[in-house]
């Protein structure tokens with residue numbers, strides 16, 4: 430694999446303040462609800478948040494499961510089910526979180542679930558924390574949007590009689606110690622566009638799709654068996670979508686951006702970029718099909 434670097438002004442100033450406020454919230458909370466991106470559950474689970482929540486029980490929500498490969502999401506759910514002191518549920522536009530199941534888990538994990546228990550909704554940017562608050566509250570209280578840093582302060586909402594949900598601003602890990610996680614988060618749209626190099630992230634994504642989801646690239650952009658590099662994929666995209674510079678050369682920057690947009694909006698199909706231990710290759714990939 431090529432050597433990538435994500436440009437790093439990636440921990441914006443507002444996160445320092447958000448981190449302090451989050452620390453205070455978690456000290457008073459009865460439960461954390463960590464929202465993960467179902468396409469990248471490992472990379473989107475933030476070790477800083479893990480540390481900050483300490484022994485507080487957590488319900489992990491594999492969110493945007495409508496964008497992820499369903500079989501892979503099922504495998505992630507069983508993976509996290511092994512952590513029996515906590516819980517894990519999926520949520521997506523096609524199959525919203527079942528409130529009855531959520532309530533059962535809440536009651537299981539929180540002793541003395543009397544009045545006023547705080548549930549802190551936490552996670553990296555753009556995974557759908559505010560949308561989840563709105564879903565559970567049953568009305569649009571929090572602003573949502575498909576870029577990081579829409580939510581700048583905590584916002585509470587009553588949930589049934591016993592609970593208070595608190596939406597929080599997204600948090601990244603302050604240091605970029607894990608390059609692979611950074612590239613996955615950037616692919617999924619959790620790192621602000623200003624902090625990433627579209628061509629690099631696009632090339633990273635193209636390589637992963639070539640390895641696991643070739644059929645999606647074939648169907649959408651007409652790549653052929655000879656197309657085995659990110660550059661070849663970009664060239665096909667440029668051709669298919671008329672992304673050419675003056676003089677006719679492929680506009681690779683635009684092609685990379687098209688690839689990222691198509692992935693993020695599931696126009697390439699339901700794709701998971703990360704798999705739990707012991708589960709691979711992607712179940713729908715031609716590799717997996719020919720292996721069976």
Ligand SMILES: Nc1nc2c(ncn2[C@@H]2O[C@H](COP(=O)(O)OP(=O)(O)O)[C@@H](O)[C@H]2O)c(=O)[nH]1
Nearest residue numbers: 493521522554555556557558559560573574575
């Ligand atoms: N496809 C899909 N998109 C979602 C889902 N939940 C949230 N989104 C979208 O993801 C983007 C980020 O959502 P938001 O709630 O603002 O994320 P936050 O930054 O974590 O609060 C918005 O464009 C939402 O409409 C989901 O389950 N499926």
Ligand SMILES: [Mg+2]
Nearest residue numbers: 558559579580
């Ligand atoms: Mg938000």
